[in-house]
Amino acid sequence: MSSKSQLVEQIHEDWAEEPQSKICLSILDLLLKLPTDKPSHLTYGRLRNTISQSYADRELLLAVQYLTGDRTQLLELHYELIDEDDIPYPLDDDSVRLAQETGELFHPETGSIINDYKDKVFLYFTPSNLVRNIS
Amino acid sequence: MSVDESIGELTLRQIEAFDPFTTRFITRRLANTYDKFVEILYEDIDEIIQYIQENPELRKGDIEDRVTIEILGNLRHQGYDASHDTKIGGHTDLLVKNNKGYKWIGEAKIHDGNAYLWGGFMQLTERYSIGDDRQKDGGMLIYLKISDADKVMKNWENYLASQNLQDYEHHPCSKNSLYFFSKYKHTKSGLIFTVRHMIILLYFNPQDSSKDNPITQTPPKGKTKRKLSD
Numbered sequence: 001m002s003s004k005s006q007l008v009e010q011i012h013e014d015w016a017e018e019p020q021s022k023i024c025l026s027i028l029d030l031l032l033k034l035p036t037d038k039p040s041h042l043t044y045g046r047l048r049n050t051i052s053q054s055y056a057d058r059e060l061l062l063a064v065q066y067l068t069g070d071r072t073q074l075l076e077l078h079y080e081l082i083d084e085d086d087i088p089y090p091l092d093d094d095s096v097r098l099a100q101e102t103g104e105l106f107h108p109e110t111g112s113i114i115n116d117y118k119d120k121v122f123l124y125f126t127p128s129n130l131v132r133n134i135s
Numbered sequence: 136m137s138v139d140e141s142i143g144e145l146t147l148r149q150i151e152a153f154d155p156f157t158t159r160f161i162t163r164r165l166a167n168t169y170d171k172f173v174e175i176l177y178e179d180i181d182e183i184i185q186y187i188q189e190n191p192e193l194r195k196g197d198i199e200d201r202v203t204i205e206i207l208g209n210l211r212h213q214g215y216d217a218s219h220d221t222k223i224g225g226h227t228d229l230l231v232k233n234n235k236g237y238k239w240i241g242e243a244k245i246h247d248g249n250a251y252l253w254g255g256f257m258q259l260t261e262r263y264s265i266g267d268d269r270q271k272d273g274g275m276l277i278y279l280k281i282s283d284a285d286k287v288m289k290n291w292e293n294y295l296a297s298q299n300l301q302d303y304e305h306h307p308c309s310k311n312s313l314y315f316f317s318k319y320k321h322t323k324s325g326l327i328f329t330v331r332h333m334i335i336l337l338y339f340n341p342q343d344s345s346k347d348n349p350i351t352q353t354p355p356k357g358k359t360k361r362k363l364s365d
Contacts (some may be wrong), residue, residue: 005171015212030283043145044143045144061150061153062157065157065213066211067214070215071216077161077164113323117147118148118151122144122149123150123161
């Protein structure tokens with residue numbers, strides 16, 4: 001179990017005065033405020049709204065990459081296919097891995113090939129189990 | 136892309152096209168075998184080494200730990216669980232772990248002859264590593280402050296080949312012609328242990344007379360011109 005102060009210290013140690021320190025702390029605050037009794041679906045846009053608009057996408061992406069990585073493991077990365085019908089279909093890691101290796105993604109329900117799948121697969125995040133155990 | 140043009144939601148296409156440091160974000164998270172984990176790690180380390188090599192003049196006085204810690208910091212930024220001086224049979228220079236229990240250990244040495252590198256190689260392979268399926272690879276990070284890296288690496292490759300390691304073989308690295316891989320039968324596990332030998336070019340001795348070159352600038356009258364140094 002990690003305490004919030006330990007995580008804050010680690011973030012400062014890793015990023016020092018770089019913008020990612022403040023971005024990571026804003027996201028950590030968001031995660032700790034989320035209800036624990038229902039799943040949270042954090043899109044990139046939601047994370048962007050959490051932080052100051054003065055930060056560039058590159059700065060946010062680096063922070064998200066860090067929070068999703070093995071060092072902190074605070075965010076879990078997921079994928080969803082949003083095709084012309086605008087309905088989101090969750091994709092598991094194996095489907096995305098296979099698509100990245102072969103260049104072809106199959107629709108999880110119809111089985112048809114998705115053209116230009118990289119433009120239709122969106123990333124989203126959920127708080128990891130570690131977040132629930134932050135004291 | 137400016138802040139005003141920030142992206143709304145994030146697709147695979149957008150993240151892959153964004154920046155060298157985020158391009159491999161997805162591949163890194165999808166790595167589900169040890170070999171894939173190490174393959175991506177080497178791509179990330181190569182990128183960091185390229186960055187470090189850009190300014191050797193700033194690193195002339197650096198000791199081993201300082202360069203290693205710079206590599207470590209960049210790996211952490213990419214999300215790696217990387218640490219320095221972690222105790223595993225001894226104090227490792229660079230340990231990278233992931234949530235599947237995979238481990239990669241790097242041994243860093245400022246080049247000071249083959250015997251010195253051999254000491255580091257033996258620490259890496261026989262002291263720190265177990266050599267089982269979850270840590271079957273490691274790396275030598277050789278910081279070079281003298282010239283002719285190609286000659287240094289060929290000498291080191293020949294030296295290593297003459298050490299009678301069991302089932303030893305080596306082959307070039309397709310990503311960098313100065314690097315090579317060695318393989319031999321690990322004493323503890325009895326399995327083949329692979330080491331990637333990487334050289335970081337920190338030699339700085341410019342021959343130009345540009346104003347950016349503190350070495351070749353004409354000294355003020357009455358002062359002795361500095362000697363060209365290694």
